[in-house]
Amino acid sequence: MPLKVYNTLTRKKELFEPIEPGVVRMYVCGPTVYADAHIGHAMSAIVFDVIRRYLEYKGYKVIHVMNFTDVDDKIINKARETGQDPFELAGRYIEKFLQQMDALNVKRPTVMPRVSGTIDEIIAMIQELIAKGYAYEVNGNVFFRVRRDKDYGKLSRRKLDESLRGEREKFAEELKEDPLDFALWKAQKTPDEPAWESPWGLGRPGWHIECSAMVRKHLGPTIDIHGGGNDLIFPHHENEIAQSESCNDAPLAKYWLHNGMVQLSGEKMSKSLGNMVTIDEFLAQHDADVFRLLVMGSHYRKPLVYDEQVVPQAEKALQRLLSALRPSHGQLTEGPEAEALLEAARLAKKRFEEAMDDDFNTAAALGHIFDLVKAINTARDAGVGGEPFAQAQATLKELTGVLGLRLQPKEAQQSDAAPFIDLLVEVRSALRKARQWELADMIRDRLAELGVILEDTRDGTTWSWKR
């Protein structure tokens, strides 16, 4: 089935066809590492993780590159304030970010370049831009000549003279030929700033050039997918296009994909607004699957509502998915019930793919997964077990796996209290046999107060930790 993706560049859904058949080259803008990552970063990482997983599910080989911005004003400032070495500071946050991505079950990108490891390529690119007349040097700084780039603004659909006037990067205004121009290279101002030797003296790269250089270095002049948060459309991605396309005389990316922002109490979550929930804070309270369900529950291009109400809802939705993975003790392996289950699994898979093929419509895809959950539970109630039941559960695991869900039930055993709870359950079972309902109920109620949920089934009593 054909995959369609929404391309920010054309503002349309387009048929997805990679430049090289069978291979997808994807570059996603990563974080600037100077503070704890928040769930907005997590959302973006998860969105593109799912896109990657689905492309791989469809049989593509995906080369996924994500950068770390480890040279930047904010890092330098923070290092100064706290008396640290900027590279050590950045390195620590990179390490932490990687651990958080692992915790969120985000597959590691194929390559994760850093600015500090791409300086030669950046300098080379700037030299080419100067040679072609797209850039100029002033007192050790190099700027991009925006007006020289005839189709500047095509991604964000801005016209140069209307809304861009004067409101550009504040760096070194007085040195620029035109206030619209932006920095490719910044001269070192004080000795404690990280700096590299260059044809223009000691200095460091501007923000946008790193991505242009990294894309070319690791993926070539033109890639299939370029992604990031929609707050990067302007100026970051616009400037990347200007640099790369002026330099390489080739389109930078065939498809531009952008995710929406996490909204916290009706506002965009961001470091500068200070209204953030960090990834660590979230994961201290909830399973990673809960956050993935939150993200998958709405379309990636739309803003994601996050509040105290929506989290427990996702929590319950996860419980429901888990309910379908409970074993069946039924014996039925053929007949209308077993066939209905297998048909439901086939249908769920087909509809899941149709939904995902439509610009990664994970919300619709999830809906079809829940239909399968119901079918599995119904079949279990009807006594279906064995191979058909296992097959349906395998389909469920396969599809949820494409969404990056782990669906690991909380291990009841891995608690020091487990043997004692087992003992209480055993005693209670004896009481129930003796029809001592009051005592049996008391044990159940008191355990519930302690966060242990008991469930009596035909095959005995099971227990699990609440949440």
Add this chain to the structure above:
RNA sequence: GGCGACGUAGCCAAGUGGUUAAGGCAGAGGUCUGCAAAACCUCCAUCGCGGGUUCGAAUCCCGCCGUCGCCUCCA
């Protein structure tokens, strides 16, 4: 001020021209159960407001109201 997005049940959220408007959460009733829990069954919206186009619109067009994003660092 410029550009753009969105407004679907109590909450989250698919659907963007035509069968009964997905799914999850919450709620109501029921089956099962010693009672529960879980699961299962049933019920629960005419799509911000006002016009228009059309045989037919939540879905297209116009206006209004409201919310949000970008235009400065930002996933």
